[in-house]
Amino acid sequence: xxxxxxxxxxxxxxxxxxxxxxxxxxVREIRRALLDADVAVPVVREFAAAVRERALSVEVSGALNPxxxxxxxxxEELVAILGGEGQRGLALAKNPPTVIMxxxxxxxxxxxxxxxxxxxxxxxxxxxxxxxxxxQRPNAVTQLKVVGERAGAxxxxxxxxxxxxxxxxxxxxxxxxxxxxxxxxxxxxDVVIIDTAGRLGVDAELMAQARDIRDAxxxxxxxxxxxxxxGQDAVATANAFAEGVDFTGVVLSKLDGDARGGAALSVAxxxxxxxxxxxxxxxxxxxxxxxxxxxxxxILDMGDVLTLIEQAEKAFDAEQAEKMAxxxxxxxxxxxxxxxxxxxxxxxxxxxxxxLGMLPGMxxxxxxxxxxxxxxxxxxxxxxRSMTPAERRNHKIINGSRRARIAKGAGTTASAVNQLLExxxxxxKMMKQMARGGGMGMPGMGAL
Ligand code: GDP
Ligand code: MG
Numbered sequence: 001x002x003x004x005x006x007x008x009x010x011x012x013x014x015x016x017x018x019x020x021x022x023x024x025x026x027v028r029e030i031r032r033a034l035l036d037a038d039v040a041v042p043v044v045r046e047f048a049a050a051v052r053e054r055a056l057s058v059e060v061s062g063a064l065n066p067x068x069x070x071x072x073x074x075x076e077e078l079v080a081i082l083g084g085e086g087q088r089g090l091a092l093a094k095n096p097p098t099v100i101m102x103x104x105x106x107x108x109x110x111x112x113x114x115x116x117x118x119x120x121x122x123x124x125x126x127x128x129x130x131x132x133x134x135x136q137r138p139n140a141v142t143q144l145k146v147v148g149e150r151a152g153a154x155x156x157x158x159x160x161x162x163x164x165x166x167x168x169x170x171x172x173x174x175x176x177x178x179x180x181x182x183x184x185x186x187x188x189x190d191v192v193i194i195d196t197a198g199r200l201g202v203d204a205e206l207m208a209q210a211r212d213i214r215d216a217x218x219x220x221x222x223x224x225x226x227x228x229x230x231g232q233d234a235v236a237t238a239n240a241f242a243e244g245v246d247f248t249g250v251v252l253s254k255l256d257g258d259a260r261g262g263a264a265l266s267v268a269x270x271x272x273x274x275x276x277x278x279x280x281x282x283x284x285x286x287x288x289x290x291x292x293x294x295x296x297x298x299i300l301d302m303g304d305v306l307t308l309i310e311q312a313e314k315a316f317d318a319e320q321a322e323k324m325a326x327x328x329x330x331x332x333x334x335x336x337x338x339x340x341x342x343x344x345x346x347x348x349x350x351x352x353x354x355x356l357g358m359l360p361g362m363x364x365x366x367x368x369x370x371x372x373x374x375x376x377x378x379x380x381x382x383x384x385r386s387m388t389p390a391e392r393r394n395h396k397i398i399n400g401s402r403r404a405r406i407a408k409g410a411g412t413t414a415s416a417v418n419q420l421l422e423x424x425x426x427x428x429k430m431m432k433q434m435a436r437g438g439g440m441g442m443p444g445m446g447a448l
Contacts, residue, residue, distance in 0.1 A: 131180030
């Protein structure tokens with residue numbers, strides 16, 4: 001896929017404007033990428049049409065080449081459908097307890113999520129109570145108790161020994177849910193999380209039960225939990241729950257698997273409900289706020305190195321890159337000055353991170369940028385500036401007293417100067433290798 005897109009983009013590159021044929025070719029690839037990611041077919045169709053229309057009407061930008069422009073549109077559309085920039089958190093009730101009800105198919109990850117939410121809320125200073133309203137499976141209550149114990153949150157359940165429990169008719173999930181909320185109120189738990197039963201497929205009885213629980217407890221949030229691996233069934237399932245219980249938000253589970261997240265796009269598009277959280281493993285801490293931009297990247301997973309390199313070149317300044325290349329080709333040394341300009345180029349790229357954020361699947365590169373600390377450039381700059389020209393040309397002459405002087409001038413420690421020199425030597429070594437092997441024009445990257 002990545003290769004295919006890369007070649008499409010290569011073709012698009014270096015032409016002045018977006019032609020209809022260019023756009024159609026790209027849109028075809030985008031469609032394929034979305035289908036590969038298991039986005040529902042009708043959603044793909046609609047999405048492709050929207051992108052095509054926008055691409056056709058867009059002004060040709062001077063800053064971006066045509067390929068980048070199409071990617072930008074695709075990414076923007078994806079992010080918008082997935083929830084845009086402003087993700088909301090859980091809606092908390094003005095008058096506690098906040099009631100959160102979980103709904104979804106069996107195995108979707110509701111019970112696990114109950115524990116994750118409890119832990120998450122506890123960390124924020126809340127006092128959640130878990131309510132076991134899944135009385136369908138024999139061990140569902142036990143499972144919730146295990147999860148609750150791990151999260152350090154009490155569980156209200158039939159036969160739990162909680163006072164008042166005797167009045168709860170075992171086997172009636174609606175009564176358990178209602179009594180659970182009452183218990184939370186009387187014991188001053190400020191959040192109640194109601195775990196409910198699921199079936200393997202959507203079924204009328206299950207849906208009626210979920211609706212009854214909802215009506216009995218008046219939740220502030222009904223979270224629809226959906227397994228990201230569900231693929232093309234996502235739309236039908238989401239629709240059934242939207243009609244059946246009408247959820248307020250979505251939690252995508254099992255995002256740690258191979259699912260490429262197409263379900264996210266399908267569900268968001270079809271139901272218009274926000275995706276609030278992502279579940280990424282079996283441990284209670286495998287849980288995070290949902291990030292539309294990351295999901296957009298995952299869905300596309302284009303990892304388009306070509307475009308990335310274009311960005312890198314831009315930041316690095318082509319002229320400078322050329323100078324450096326010829327310098328190295330002549331066997332000249334890579335100096336501390338060069339090292340510094342590379343870091344400055346990295347800083348420029350850092351400020352383009354947002355821009356690069358639209359280029360998905362960059363893996364390592366993205367990580368390098370994410371972990372890149374802009375203040376680090378200032379520190380390096382301060383140190384290099386404190387060196388004499390001779391020291392900059394040949395760092396080997398930097399002895400103890402020079403090091404102390406440089407550190408003092410840069411307002412740092414001698415060991416920081418040493419660290420910088422070590423990193424520089426690493427970069428220098430790599431540059432030598434690159435000069436021999438004729439690598440690409442963005443050296444120093446790996447040294448950071
Ligand atoms: P429920 O039937 O909806 O309550 O689903 P469970 O919470 O019991 O989860 C079903 C299975 O999926 C269990 O084995 C969980 O450990 C597992 N599970 C839940 N969430 C995740 C997740 O985000 N990632 C992975 N890998 N497994 C999960
Ligand atoms: Mg369960």
